[in-house]
Amino acid sequence: MPKTGGSVFRHKSGLWAVQVSVPDPITGGRRRITRYAKTKREAEAIRAELLLALHQGAVLEPAKSSLADWLRVWLRQRAPSLKPKTLSDYEGVLKRHVLPYLGPVKLGELRPPHIRAWHTRLREAGVGERTLHLAHTILQAALEEAELQELIPSNPARKARPAAPKPQGPKRLWTPEEARLFLEAARHDPLYPLWYLALAAGLRRGELAALRWEDYEPPYLHVRRALVSVQGEAVISTPKTARGVRSIFLPPDVREVLEEHRRKQEALAASLGLEAPPWVFANPLGEPLHPDTLTHRFRALVRAAGLPKARLHDLRHLSASLRLRAGVPAELVSAELGHHSVAFTLQTYRTLLKGEQAQHARPLEDLLTPRPRPEA
Numbered sequence: 001m002p003k004t005g006g007s008v009f010r011h012k013s014g015l016w017a018v019q020v021s022v023p024d025p026i027t028g029g030r031r032r033i034t035r036y037a038k039t040k041r042e043a044e045a046i047r048a049e050l051l052l053a054l055h056q057g058a059v060l061e062p063a064k065s066s067l068a069d070w071l072r073v074w075l076r077q078r079a080p081s082l083k084p085k086t087l088s089d090y091e092g093v094l095k096r097h098v099l100p101y102l103g104p105v106k107l108g109e110l111r112p113p114h115i116r117a118w119h120t121r122l123r124e125a126g127v128g129e130r131t132l133h134l135a136h137t138i139l140q141a142a143l144e145e146a147e148l149q150e151l152i153p154s155n156p157a158r159k160a161r162p163a164a165p166k167p168q169g170p171k172r173l174w175t176p177e178e179a180r181l182f183l184e185a186a187r188h189d190p191l192y193p194l195w196y197l198a199l200a201a202g203l204r205r206g207e208l209a210a211l212r213w214e215d216y217e218p219p220y221l222h223v224r225r226a227l228v229s230v231q232g233e234a235v236i237s238t239p240k241t242a243r244g245v246r247s248i249f250l251p252p253d254v255r256e257v258l259e260e261h262r263r264k265q266e267a268l269a270a271s272l273g274l275e276a277p278p279w280v281f282a283n284p285l286g287e288p289l290h291p292d293t294l295t296h297r298f299r300a301l302v303r304a305a306g307l308p309k310a311r312l313h314d315l316r317h318l319s320a321s322l323r324l325r326a327g328v329p330a331e332l333v334s335a336e337l338g339h340h341s342v343a344f345t346l347q348t349y350r351t352l353l354k355g356e357q358a359q360h361a362r363p364l365e366d367l368l369t370p371r372p373r374p375e376a
C-alpha cells in the first residue's frame with residue numbers, strides 16, 4: 001500500500017490501528033494521526049473516510065500547533081493588506097504582550113480561562129488598560145481567522161473580552177499664551193514653518209514630514225500621504241485613515257509663512273547650484289525629514305523655552321481645541337483633522353467642551369425670544 005494512502009495494522013493492544021500522514025495546516029510540516037477500531041473492516045472504513053476528508057481539504061487535528069505558530073502564519077497572511085507601520089505595531093504588541101504568556105499554549109487547547117488569566121498577568125506586570133485592550137483586540141482578530149479557517153471550533157478571546165478602556169481626551173494642553181511663547185522661542189528655528197503649520201492645521205507629524213510642494217495649491221493644502229517610522233526606518237504610507245486624505249483651507253497668515261519658507265528654500269538651493277527639493281520640509285540633502293527627527297527637535301525647543309512638557313502630537317490636539325473654542329463648527333474641525341466621524345471628534349474633546357458650557361449657557365427666556373433677522 002502506498003505510504004500516502006495510510007496504513008492499517010494490528011496494534012499490540014489487540015485493536016486495529018489506522019495511520020495517515022497529514023499536513024499541519026499551520027506549520028506546513030507533516031505528521032501522522034492515528035485512529036483505532038475493533039475490526040479490520042472498521043479500520044479500513046476509517047482509513048477511507050480520512051483519505052476522503054484530506055482529498056476534500058478538511059483540516060484534521062489542528063490542535064497540535066501552538067498559538068505562537070498560528071500567530072506567525074496569521075501575520076504572514078495579513079501582511080499584504082496591512083500598512084507597514086500597522087504590521088510593525090502588531091508584531092511589537094504580540095512579541096511583548098502575547099507570546100511570552102500564551103505563545104506555548106496549543107491553539108486547539110486555548111480556552112477563555114487562559115485569556116482571563118493572561119489579562120490578570122498583564123495588569124500585574126503594569127500594562128495599562130488601553131494597551132491590554134489593544135493586545136486582546138489583535139489576538140481576537142487572529143483567533144477569529146483561525147475559527148473561519150476551521151482550525152478551532154470557536155474563538156475563546158471572544159468569550160473573555162476585557163472591559164473597554166474609557167475614552168481619553170487630550171491631557172493637559174498648553175494655554176494660548178504658552179502656544180505663543182513656543183512660537184516665539186521657535187521663531188529662528190529652520191523648522192518654524194512646520195511648527196506654525198502643525199499648530200494652525202493640526203496635521204500629524206508623519207503628514208507634515210510627507211508634504212510636497214505639489215500638495216500646496218493656495219489657499220488649500222492637500223494631505224495625501226504620510227511618512228511613518230517602521231523599526232526606525234522612514235517609510236512613505238497613506239494617511240492613518242481613509243478620511244486622512246483631505247484638503248485644508250489655510251488662512252492668509254499660514255500661507256504667508258509657507259510662501260516665505262519656499263522662497264528661502266529655493267534661494268538656498270540656487271546658491272548651492274541645486275534644484276529646490278520637492279518636499280516642503282527637507283534635510284540638507286533634499287530628502288524628507290524623518291518623523292523621529294521632528295519629535296527630537298520639538299522636545300529640544302520645548303525644553304529650551306522652559307515650557308511645560310508636551311508631545312509633538314499635542315500641537316494637533318491644541319489646534320483642534322483652539323478652533324473649537326473659537327466657535328469653528330465641529331464638523332469642519334473633524335474633517336480638517338481627518339477624523340473618521342464628528343462623533344469621534346466630540347468624544348475626544350468632550351472634557352474641553354464641557355468646560356465651555358458655563359460660558360455658552362443662555363437663559364431659557366433668551367432662547368425663546370425671537371432675534372431680529374439680519375438684513376439681506
